[in-house]
Amino acid sequence: MKAWIVLTVLNLMAGAALAAPQIDMDYVHAEKSGGETTVFFKGQSIWAFRNPAANLSEEEIARHLTGDALFERNFSDDPNRFEYGLGPVHNNTSCNACHAKDGRGALPVVPFNKEWVPLRQNEAVFLRISIEDGVKKPKTKENKFGAPVPVPGFSDQLFHLGSLGVREDLPGTGQAQVWMKYDKTQFTYPDGDVVELRKPVFKVMGAYDEYFDSVTGEMKSRLYEKDVRMGARIGTPMIGLGLLEAIKESDILALAQRDLSAEGVSGKANWVFDIEKSMAGDPYPVSMGRFGLKNNTPSVLHQSLGALRGDIGVTNYAFPDESIAGTPLYDAYRAGREPHAGLEATDQVANDIVFYSQTLAVPARRGATEAEVIRGAGIFHQVSCTTCHQPSFTTGDHPIQAFANQKIYPYTDMLLHDMGDGLADGRQDFDADGREWKTRPLWGMGHTQTINPRAGFLHDGRARNLEEAILWHGGEAEHSKNKFVRLPKADRSALIQFIKSL
């Protein structure tokens, strides 16, 4: 009872000062984050993200388990194996390798006495690449309705691993070698507390088209030209994706219509190429984006099968061509080899992976009745986190009945926001510009680092904990971050305790 009174006061304060949108404050006490799909984990466990939605039918659970095995399958480039399909270039060999135990990935280990380290086998991060001239173009069939422009001779993703035979000069390497180091800075709170922040910086070497320019004395590659933009992406959690897919488009678009100018916030939808519409012959195959760190894919199917072909190099019915088809590297690799007939993933395999990706359960809240957590929930709203980390939705229809009409608590508005220079990657992706990112869902956050103790937050995994993640917020989130940093330390801590309860 007492907690409710405190909250009401906070709510009124926030409302009076900011004209914040109406937020349904039931999130403070809600425990079933995924509605009836929710699974309950009282403790902390590496198994917290590995369960099928609680309300699936027996038949659906069997299908989920089939997909589970595929998610862990190590694809091979040996045509004699039934796991065939890996590569020829890739970033990893299984889905699970980037989404360890269905959770978040970590950046490569940089021992404290080292500076640059190479991305090797089994890293959970890769680079998106594209050509950028800063001019926004109309969506046409020719530019794949506004897709990033691939780097000529490469792709829109840099593959650092390759099957044997792809690079005679560098066995195991794909299109190029990628190295990483950290740039470190310090953030000082008004109360004097200091936090070290780190940001991964990448450099690319040993590109397959590299040559020595005797005039300039430099190594040259199309990849090293000034118009190439690169942005790192880390493996993200797999929970609740079917529920996010079931959120009504109209509800998301309504959030984009809010006037949040007082807070400096203006969320927007991304409108992106839709492979399912394209396959169905739609002349304008564009849909609202929901998945990917810039909302650059519209569905779990598009996202999963794109990753299957992209990250692992396994062709499938949605993405039938090898990711580097048409490049000199691919042509050289293919020469003298028998072409492989047909797709590498059968339609059944592809669809089971999609189904699995849709049906991983969100774990229930923990500690929702603890006073500190309840206090943190109020502060969460007080500093306007709820503006973008929209606590709840009620889902609409979905082909998987279990996800329809569920009251869920994902803590995302599913929209793009300018997050400032610190997080910018300078790459356009359909309607998302180089500073815009999708609001990440916060459900399951408290389990993340039990599942993977080195799991990193934000799009490139730079933040080692939630405090660092908050401090990187800029742009439209600057207003909230500034409120956060001015809080007394005990309040900052309560807010983080609340996020960990999710």
Add this chain to the structure above:
Amino acid sequence: MKALKMMLAAVAFAGATAQAATNKEIINHVSYNVILATYNDLAAKTAELSAAVDALAANTNQENLDKAQAAWRAARIPWESSESFLFGPVDSLGIDPLLDTWPLNKLDLDSVMSSNRKITVDLVRALGTNLQGFHTLEYLLFGDGKVTNTKPAASLTAKQLEYLKASAQLLAEHTAELAHAWTTNYDPENPAAPGYVKVISTPGLNNEFYSSERAVMEEFVQGMMGIVDEVANGKMSDPMGADIGSANMALVESPFAWNSLKDFQHNIRSVYSIYTGHYKNSKGPGVKALVEKVDASLAARVEADILNCMALIEAIRPANGGDFGQAIFTKDGRARTQTAIDALNALHATLESEVLPTLDM
């Protein structure tokens, strides 16, 4: 019969030692004397494997090959015995796939062997996870496993010996890193980070990963459940298929050394260790000590079930020679496999519906 005697002896023994232990004592014992001890054994046994492979390369004869094969089997034990507690660094440092990716990429391995490339540790490190680790070593040491699990020393080529040396050294390097992460420093980027054993053995509000003793106890039980399910419904069911026609040798793990049944038993042995707190010569309270406080008969029944599962897995072994991969192609072998799977599934159900709830009693 022998298995039954062993089982009864163990039941009587564990019952006597594990009385009235607190969760703190259970967590402390299991963390240090089961989990940490296993990772230290893994590092030691892979170092011995690397030394045995070096000796084989220096003096290639049947005796040294036999020793290297025995060293591979010995190193396999602590690794498979770690599978009920795949927490922390084994994932966060990305070590698991570097040790144990299956399947091996034989095509690429042959291609490296037939190339003029100099085989070094760094070359193997740069190659795929499916060209290094236990199964690459297994294939080179034992042959293709089709007709037999033995290989004449004379058939080892100079290149194979070089590859064996490099990959054994790399395996030992990765397991040393894993042991270091558990004993000393779980995050090489942060010298102040303790060994992960400290993290898991000191739950509390200041612990980033485990806020309570109950949370760690749940991790232990979930880990037991996880590997019981994996052995039954992954490692055994998948290769077995629905019928003999759909049985698939290519899905069998450790097929070259014919070590699959040993692998599965050691997986379940790790469940036994967490449950009873009994690892090699070390005895102390395990999860059973907590269950006993609530229901002594349940506590004893679960222990007997675990031992029975191990015995049923061993019973799959074909009488006329061979291993799991051969058993699943015979009617009798499949029936024995199904019996083991059923027992494992029953154990999983007991752990989930009866043992897990005791954490809250």
